Amino acid sequence: MKKALVPLLLFVSFISAAQSAKTIHRKAIVVDTHNDVLSSLTLKGIDISHRQTQGQSDLDRWKEGGLDVQFFSIWTGEKPRGKSFYLDANEEIDSLKRLILRNYNRMAEITSYRSVKRAVKKNKLACLMGVEGGHMIENDLANLNALYLRGMRYLTLTWNNSTSWASSAMDETEHPGDLKQKGLTEFGKQVVRKLNELGVMVDVSHVGEQTFYDAIATTTKPVLASHSSVWALCPVFRNLKDDQIKAVARNKGVICINFYSGFISKAYAQRQEQIDGNERKRIQDSLFAITKDSAQMRRQWREYYRTEMEKLRPSIADVVDHIDYIVKLVGDSYVGLGSDFDGVSSLPVGLDDVTTYPKITAELVRRGYSKKSIKRILGGNVLRVMKANFN
Numbered sequence: 001m002k003k004a005l006v007p008l009l010l011f012v013s014f015i016s017a018a019q020s021a022k023t024i025h026r027k028a029i030v031v032d033t034h035n036d037v038l039s040s041l042t043l044k045g046i047d048i049s050h051r052q053t054q055g056q057s058d059l060d061r062w063k064e065g066g067l068d069v070q071f072f073s074i075w076t077g078e079k080p081r082g083k084s085f086y087l088d089a090n091e092e093i094d095s096l097k098r099l100i101l102r103n104y105n106r107m108a109e110i111t112s113y114r115s116v117k118r119a120v121k122k123n124k125l126a127c128l129m130g131v132e133g134g135h136m137i138e139n140d141l142a143n144l145n146a147l148y149l150r151g152m153r154y155l156t157l158t159w160n161n162s163t164s165w166a167s168s169a170m171d172e173t174e175h176p177g178d179l180k181q182k183g184l185t186e187f188g189k190q191v192v193r194k195l196n197e198l199g200v201m202v203d204v205s206h207v208g209e210q211t212f213y214d215a216i217a218t219t220t221k222p223v224l225a226s227h228s229s230v231w232a233l234c235p236v237f238r239n240l241k242d243d244q245i246k247a248v249a250r251n252k253g254v255i256c257i258n259f260y261s262g263f264i265s266k267a268y269a270q271r272q273e274q275i276d277g278n279e280r281k282r283i284q285d286s287l288f289a290i291t292k293d294s295a296q297m298r299r300q301w302r303e304y305y306r307t308e309m310e311k312l313r314p315s316i317a318d319v320v321d322h323i324d325y326i327v328k329l330v331g332d333s334y335v336g337l338g339s340d341f342d343g344v345s346s347l348p349v350g351l352d353d354v355t356t357y358p359k360i361t362a363e364l365v366r367r368g369y370s371k372k373s374i375k376r377i378l379g380g381n382v383l384r385v386m387k388a389n390f391n
Helices: 002-027 059-064 085-102 113-121 141-149 169-174 186-198 209-218 242-249 266-276 278-291 293-312 318-331 354-366 373-388
Strands: 031-035 071-074 108-109 123-133 152-156 201-202 254-255 336-337
Touching: 002 354, 002 373, 031 123, 031 152, 031 336, 031 354, 031 373, 059 123, 059 152, 059 336, 059 354, 071 085, 071 152, 071 373, 085 108, 085 141, 108 113, 113 123, 113 373, 141 152, 169 209, 186 201, 186 209, 201 373, 209 242, 209 254, 242 254, 242 318, 254 318, 254 373, 266 278, 266 293, 278 293, 293 336, 318 336, 318 354, 336 373, 354 373
Parallel strands: 031 071, 071 123, 108 123, 123 152, 152 201, 254 336
Antiparallel strands: none
């Protein structure tokens, strides 16, 4: 009889945990500090007001995933799309503002801490902007001020490309010989001080280690790492080492975990480096020798690449391992979510779009995290840093 009861008790426990996770997720203010949907879909004329079959984000799916606060990335790459980086940034800001106007009953533009909770109470998605890359201010504090007035509430000091005043993680790691300087110049420190003065969060994702420590030494307010994961679990240039994690904690900042497979899984990152390196030319040459058709060769290469990398996609548990690592190292007050949805080429199994945030909550419940800790991780920690920065 006792043996017969065991499966029933396990089933009841499973159902109870699932209901608990659902309740916690619904009651928490869920914040995601990084999403690239503006550059990946909106600028291409795709209306995310309605559920889409492409991309990872739209208003219907955000609602389904229980998201309350979204930071939209304002991004352009190493070369401007138009006449200048600054104008590119304004074009993306315009696209977001138009989207909000069309959906005023479902979205709210947020520029102050107090207005976040007002939007959430009205059942609207609270929308904020983060400019991803200091190159978009074009070495001009007047441009920085103008972007602030248009709604920028964090500035990522660099993207992968360095500026004349700040070195990036990619360049410090991959191209150190090309750098004229490492870290922040005096102008770079002026940028940090200006951000503090205006009430804009200093974002240290993408920056090199020297820039990171210079920024920590210069800022008077808590910093944000909007979409970075843990180097000890996946040692790639974009992730934060233990001493950096501890420095963010001492600063009272927050590190928001990036979901990209190559920043979560060491095995995925190593295979990607291997296949993009020595294997690429050898396999492409072999395919071309068989097909005698460059277009067909490229199609077969893409399918081979996709199949190989699909085998190594990490799990939701692997993502939560990064959260767990930070909690065990410095406590539960310094970690959040910065998915990078619509900005990455691969995501963990089960985290395919913005409807899947509740799965993270469920995994945290499964691991025994308290309701209080989970609410901090899902958004409370970011809200605290926002409050400390925003005027």
